Amino acid sequence: MHLGIKTNGRNGHPVRPATSAELPVCLLPGPVALSERVQAAFREPLLYHRGEEFQPLFQRVRERLSSLIGGKKTAMFVGSGTLANDAIAATLAAEGKSGNGLVLVSGEFGERLLKQARRWKLEPRLLAWNWGKPWDFEAVEAAMRDLPEDGWVWGAHHETSTGVLNDVPGLVALAKKHGKRVCVDCVSSIGTVPVDLSGVYLASGTSGKAIGSYAGLAFVFGDPADLSHLDAEMIPDYLNVPAALSAIGPRFTVPSPLVAALDAALEPLGTTKSREARFAQIAALGQHLRERLKSLGCTPLAADADANPAIITFAPPGGQSAADFVVRCREWGYLIAGQSGYLADRNLVQIAVMGAVSREDVDGLLDLLAND
Numbered sequence: 001m002h003l004g005i006k007t008n009g010r011n012g013h014p015v016r017p018a019t020s021a022e023l024p025v026c027l028l029p030g031p032v033a034l035s036e037r038v039q040a041a042f043r044e045p046l047l048y049h050r051g052e053e054f055q056p057l058f059q060r061v062r063e064r065l066s067s068l069i070g071g072k073k074t075a076m077f078v079g080s081g082t083l084a085n086d087a088i089a090a091t092l093a094a095e096g097k098s099g100n101g102l103v104l105v106s107g108e109f110g111e112r113l114l115k116q117a118r119r120w121k122l123e124p125r126l127l128a129w130n131w132g133k134p135w136d137f138e139a140v141e142a143a144m145r146d147l148p149e150d151g152w153v154w155g156a157h158h159e160t161s162t163g164v165l166n167d168v169p170g171l172v173a174l175a176k177k178h179g180k181r182v183c184v185d186c187v188s189s190i191g192t193v194p195v196d197l198s199g200v201y202l203a204s205g206t207s208g209k210a211i212g213s214y215a216g217l218a219f220v221f222g223d224p225a226d227l228s229h230l231d232a233e234m235i236p237d238y239l240n241v242p243a244a245l246s247a248i249g250p251r252f253t254v255p256s257p258l259v260a261a262l263d264a265a266l267e268p269l270g271t272t273k274s275r276e277a278r279f280a281q282i283a284a285l286g287q288h289l290r291e292r293l294k295s296l297g298c299t300p301l302a303a304d305a306d307a308n309p310a311i312i313t314f315a316p317p318g319g320q321s322a323a324d325f326v327v328r329c330r331e332w333g334y335l336i337a338g339q340s341g342y343l344a345d346r347n348l349v350q351i352a353v354m355g356a357v358s359r360e361d362v363d364g365l366l367d368l369l370a371n372d
């Protein structure tokens, strides 16, 4: 089986028409379809990570990320989104306390945060909802009242497994009222919708999802002033968020192609206007996909009002198994998600429009489904 992924140029037309016919269209939530510019940046000559060319690039990328999420500083690590969440857990653990946190779980990624918090011996409290439900603030507020003075709450902004986009500004407002801190996993929300993390304590992100680059760089957003109480001796070196926030340039080896590609991916998100245009495009494409799927009898797991536009989780039509459905889409030339254990176990599949995909790409698959 061909493992390549068809990519699109800016205008949505295949960049390599001679071969793209054999390459599937990527409608996965990661890896995502990459623009030709991002791929070209990745192929640029390798730079020494301590060299004078690399440092300005590294700093520019951090600044672009910070500007995208409302101003908090960016700590950059080599790794995937999970590493960023472990770095957040390590930072919480460096306080040397347990039982002062609350984890919000309404899907696979909330569950992973819970596991990570437990492995860092944070002994968090747990609030859980059924898959497909958003955070319920009445329950959250009641649980917050029980947290100690210096307590924190941690959850997934966009619960990628269900497609639910949780209300981070709402959580921040509630936490402020009760004097608690908010940590949030924004791995799959950044790049799909406007994200303002100015009121959060720590948040995570990744290069390989909706920002539209290769996986391999992980981010933690925070304010060094909020972390000045931490004892650096308590923090594992590679996961040291305060050190990575304050460092100029990378602390350890970084592959420059990942940074160059990320820089290229961030460029179209560089101004308020270009961001708005990108988010509007995702919203319109997601809405279109949602309506067409509904007209085929597929019910999205997330209600319209709770949904992130960039991904739809649903049960395959006509009682097909998720595994068979994924294989059929692949035979038609489309990569969709359904092979992760957490989706397969629930017989769910996902179509995502996080990367460089066009309406024609989405309609190609939906036309096949409609005529099936």
Ligand SMILES: *Cc1c(COP(=O)(O)O)cnc(C)c1O
Pocket: 030, 080, 081, 082, 083, 109, 156, 158, 159, 160, 185, 186, 187, 188, 206, 208, 215
């Ligand atoms: C994908 C994802 C992760 C894990 O990221 P990896 O890059 O696979 O390590 C964590 N949280 C959310 C919300 C995600 O979508």
